Amino acid sequence: MRRYFARKLLVYVLTFVFAVTVNWMIPRFMPGDPVSAMISRARVSQPEAVEAMRAYYNELFGFDRPVWEQYLHFWGSLLQGDFGLSIWVFPQPVSSVILGALPYTLALMVPAVLLSWFVGNWLGALAARRKVLDNTVLPAGYLLTAMPYMWIAVLLAWLLGAKAGWFPVSGGYSLDIQPTWTWHFFTDALHHWVLPFLSLFLVALGGWAIGMRNMIIYELEADHSSYLSALGAPQRLIRRYAFRNAVLPQITGLALQLGVLVAGALVTEIVFNYPGLGSLILAAIQNRDFFLLQGTFLFIVIGVLIANFIIDLVYVVVDPRTRTGMAGGR
Amino acid sequence: MTLTVDDLRVHYRTLRGDVRALDGVSFTVADGEILGLVGESGCGKTTLGKSLIRMDGRMRHIGGTVTLDGDDVPVGDDRAMNAFRFHRISLVPQYSMSALNPTRRIGRMVRELLASRGVSVDTGELHRRLALVGLGPEVLERYPIELSGGMKQRTVMVISTLLDPSLLVADEVTSALDVSNQKAVAHALVGLRDRGLVTSMVFITHDLALTSHIADTVMVMYAGRLAEKAPAGVLTTAPRHPYTRRLLAALPEAGVRRSQGRLSGIEGSPPSLLSPPAGCRFRDRCPLADDRCAEQPPVVEVAPRHHVACWKA
Numbered sequence: 267m268r269r270y271f272a273r274k275l276l277v278y279v280l281t282f283v284f285a286v287t288v289n290w291m292i293p294r295f296m297p298g299d300p301v302s303a304m305i306s307r308a309r310v311s312q313p314e315a316v317e318a319m320r321a322y323y324n325e326l327f328g329f330d331r332p333v334w335e336q337y338l339h340f341w342g343s344l345l346q347g348d349f350g351l352s353i354w355v356f357p358q359p360v361s362s363v364i365l366g367a368l369p370y371t372l373a374l375m376v377p378a379v380l381l382s383w384f385v386g387n388w389l390g391a392l393a394a395r396r397k398v399l400d401n402t403v404l405p406a407g408y409l410l411t412a413m414p415y416m417w418i419a420v421l422l423a424w425l426l427g428a429k430a431g432w433f434p435v436s437g438g439y440s441l442d443i444q445p446t447w448t449w450h451f452f453t454d455a456l457h458h459w460v461l462p463f464l465s466l467f468l469v470a471l472g473g474w475a476i477g478m479r480n481m482i483i484y485e486l487e488a489d490h491s492s493y494l495s496a497l498g499a500p501q502r503l504i505r506r507y508a509f510r511n512a513v514l515p516q517i518t519g520l521a522l523q524l525g526v527l528v529a530g531a532l533v534t535e536i537v538f539n540y541p542g543l544g545s546l547i548l549a550a551i552q553n554r555d556f557f558l559l560q561g562t563f564l565f566i567v568i569g570v571l572i573a574n575f576i577i578d579l580v581y582v583v584v585d586p587r588t589r590t591g592m593a594g595g596r
Numbered sequence: 597m598t599l600t601v602d603d604l605r606v607h608y609r610t611l612r613g614d615v616r617a618l619d620g621v622s623f624t625v626a627d628g629e630i631l632g633l634v635g636e637s638g639c640g641k642t643t644l645g646k647s648l649i650r651m652d653g654r655m656r657h658i659g660g661t662v663t664l665d666g667d668d669v670p671v672g673d674d675r676a677m678n679a680f681r682f683h684r685i686s687l688v689p690q691y692s693m694s695a696l697n698p699t700r701r702i703g704r705m706v707r708e709l710l711a712s713r714g715v716s717v718d719t720g721e722l723h724r725r726l727a728l729v730g731l732g733p734e735v736l737e738r739y740p741i742e743l744s745g746g747m748k749q750r751t752v753m754v755i756s757t758l759l760d761p762s763l764l765v766a767d768e769v770t771s772a773l774d775v776s777n778q779k780a781v782a783h784a785l786v787g788l789r790d791r792g793l794v795t796s797m798v799f800i801t802h803d804l805a806l807t808s809h810i811a812d813t814v815m816v817m818y819a820g821r822l823a824e825k826a827p828a829g830v831l832t833t834a835p836r837h838p839y840t841r842r843l844l845a846a847l848p849e850a851g852v853r854r855s856q857g858r859l860s861g862i863e864g865s866p867p868s869l870l871s872p873p874a875g876c877r878f879r880d881r882c883p884l885a886d887d888r889c890a891e892q893p894p895v896v897e898v899a900p901r902h903h904v905a906c907w908k909a
């Protein structure tokens with residue numbers, strides 16, 4: 267058990283180190299002088315500000331020092347949570363810009379991913395049992411999964427936002443209020459949250475429902491189900507076993523889909539101009555804010571790695587086979 | 597008389613029409629008798645076994661009756677059959693290697709299965725039964741993947757016979773095993789009968805040599821019908837049906853490895869069961885066939901307990 271997790275952890279740490287290293291290498295091996303390039307792109311006009319930025323970035327990259335020292339220095343500041351200063355909103359630190367956007371992305375992604383997984387599995391399991399439901403869930407599911415995130419987001423914005431006028435189609439909260447810990451802000455943010463959440467939720471839902479339905483039908487036709495039937499076990503028991511077995515690949519599926527879901531969330535945020543990491547990436551690209559882009563990517567990598575690790579943990583808890591395998595089996 | 601099967605007809609519904617996998621089969625199995633059922637692949641052995649306990653969705657009971665210990669067995673009625681399953685008729689399936697749910701410990705699966713049938717587990721008895729087939733009680737704490745193929749096979753045997761059924765259908769229980777495991781499993785089955793844990797048994801196999809060792813009576817099927825049925829000694833020494841003779845001739849001499857004794861050494865192949873030809877179904881491959889064979893030969897008792905379906909027997 268411990269060795270299993272030690273091995274998993276090692277893989278995650280290596281992935282992280284790799285991602286950081288790639289992130290570190292990109293500006294250094296790009297042709298030209300990254301500092302001047304960045305400053306000229308930042309469209310700052312006052313000469314003092316330009317000088318301050320140049321001094322800051324030269325110090326930060328440390329081009330006068332040997333490469334290994336630059337690399338270690340990069341890690342040092344990273345571990346202190348120092349991602350540099352943003353150019354887009356200079357001189358705010360990148361880390362605080364990201365921390366400001368992170369809650370919005372989390373508030374969007376976590377419920378959308380978890381709810382679509384639970385509701386999808388539940389619908390799929392029901393569909394596997396009832397013909398009528400199956401005839402509706404299956405086509406609807408295929409339709410939903412086939413839709414690109416962008417598409418369903420635009421569709422919802424048009425239908426429920428522009429046409430019906432039920433929900434705002436842009437921003438994380440109304441322009442005339444500031445984020446505060448008040449009930450007023452909370453309801454306003456919730457109102458803005460509905461559409462981006464729905465579009466994420468719906469696309470993912472279809473996939474889980476279809477996956478679960480197919481897995482259950484497969485399990486019900488598997489030999490161990492036939493054996494139980496031959497011995498006269500009631501359908502209830504057979505379905506319980508089938509459901510449990512069918513959930514396992516769905517958990518693995520969640521881990522595999524995580525990257526797709528994150529990408530979907532980022533695109534959805536951009537469509538709805540939702541102030542999360544996705545919009546941050548767009549802003550960083552538009553403003554050539556290299557540090558912000560770098561910081562956001564690292565954050566996303568860390569987030570996906572953590573989520574994967576949690577899924578690994580859950581899988582070990584629910585699949586007895588991995589547990590016995592780890593205990594040395596036999 | 598334990599089991600009586602009378603003119604049983606079971607077809608598979610397919611898009612291309614009905615496959616007449618079981619086309620009028622009659623036989624009896626007495627108390628304490630082990631009936632060995634042999635025949636080429638596709639002749640309907642599994643179909644017969646499944647018909648006696650649980651037909652799958654594509655099987656249709658077309659006609660015929662089954663009686664067990666004087667009670668009518670409603671083979672075509674899935675719900676009514678439940679009362680018989682496990683308690684009175686049980687199955688060691690052809691797919692024993694994958695018959696156990698991979699994500700449940702075996703002991704827990706057995707407990708839940710028994711509870712669902714309204715029976716409580718007698719742990720001591722369960723351990724005793726496992727010991728009979730050479731398994732320790734720790735098997736119950738294992739997951740199926742932790743067992744070898746032979747162990748899974750024997751575990752399924754123990755589970756299937758826990759309620760002391762009148763009839764056990766054992767389908768190809770030895771096919772997936774090596775020779776030493778085959779012997780062990782076959783002897784374990786005979787042991788179950790000898791201890792009275794199962795009253796009688798239908799032992800399905802490809803392996804005519806093996807079945808003649810453990811069965812009291814051997815029944816040879818051909819293309820969905822009975823060809824010949826006789827006490828094991830008689831069938832192997834004095835077969836009357838041309839098909840049985842060919843099967844025996846295809847067997848290697850004693851001492852030659854048994855795996856070569858599979859029923860494959862006969863040229864030609866059985867007719868399609870989608871639209872089988874009229875008359876004797878062995879006619880295409882039979883050296884003795886003549887005009888009379890265009891008519892279906894009836895099953896005749898040519899000697900006591902020796903039944904043959906052939907005009908020339």
Ligand SMILES: Nc1ncnc2c1ncn2[C@@H]1O[C@H](COP(=O)(O)OP(=O)(O)OP(=O)(O)O)[C@@H](O)[C@H]1O
Pocket residue numbers: 608609610615617635636637638639640641642643644654802869
């Ligand atoms: N689900 C099915 N649908 C259609 N035809 C089937 C189906 N299952 C079996 N059959 C046909 O029924 C016939 C008898 O099959 P069965 O499985 O009983 O043969 P068997 O004697 O058990 O063969 P084996 O020795 O290979 O196990 C075969 O011709 C087969 O093609």
Ligand code: SF4
Pocket residue numbers: 837838839876877878879882883884885886889893905906907908909
């Ligand atoms: S009935 Fe005719 S064809 Fe059939 S086995 Fe006998 S001799 Fe051969």
Ligand SMILES: [Mg+2]
Pocket residue numbers: 641642643690767768
């Ligand atoms: Mg078979």
